[in-house]
Amino acid sequence: MTPAARTIQEEHEAFRPHLEAIRRLADSVGEASVAQLRGGVRDVDEFLAHTVMPHAVAEGRVLFPLVRKEGAEPTIGVRMTECHVQLGLLLDELEALIPSVQGRSLTGATERNLRRVLYSIHALLTAHLAEVDADLEPLLEAKLPPEEREALFEAIEKCAREVASLYEK
Numbered sequence: 001m002t003p004a005a006r007t008i009q010e011e012h013e014a015f016r017p018h019l020e021a022i023r024r025l026a027d028s029v030g031e032a033s034v035a036q037l038r039g040g041v042r043d044v045d046e047f048l049a050h051t052v053m054p055h056a057v058a059e060g061r062v063l064f065p066l067v068r069k070e071g072a073e074p075t076i077g078v079r080m081t082e083c084h085v086q087l088g089l090l091l092d093e094l095e096a097l098i099p100s101v102q103g104r105s106l107t108g109a110t111e112r113n114l115r116r117v118l119y120s121i122h123a124l125l126t127a128h129l130a131e132v133d134a135d136l137e138p139l140l141e142a143k144l145p146p147e148e149r150e151a152l153f154e155a156i157e158k159c160a161r162e163v164a165s166l167y168e169k
Helices: 008-013 016-028 034-069 075-101 108-143 146-167
Strands: none
Touching: 008 108, 016 034, 016 108, 034 075, 034 108, 034 146, 075 108, 108 146
16 A cells, blocks of 8 residues: 655645744734844744755755656746745845844834835745645646655655755754
8 A cells, every 4th residue: 555645735734834923923023022023033034044945945956857857837947946036035134134133122124124024925935835736736646656756755855954954064
């Protein structure tokens, strides 16, 4: 008996609570204490830098070559790679704001920028996950038997762990 193949939606379920936390953090800018914001920003930075971005690199290395090989719409990989690039830029902006969230209070400009970056991260990730679910899931189900899908997810996870380990040293 072969194991049930995971789906992209199942892989993304682990991200959804983080998306909600990012949105709630953005909502709280201007109302929460600086200490609460600092902790939340640290959590978002950790999630993006050590989970999402390694996962994005793994998709680029493992999933997108397969998508091209399987003859999917040529722009799928390009669009998704562009989303990963934009997410990296937003992560850079978030990290640039971290020193501004160290004091006892935030300036109006810092609040606006922090809110903008957090809402942008939330929107971009939400749209990206929906696009991957809608565009890639049917392709994988149609082209790959369950064992190959399982091996694909394992390869993505392994690659993401390897990439993450490069940043944790």
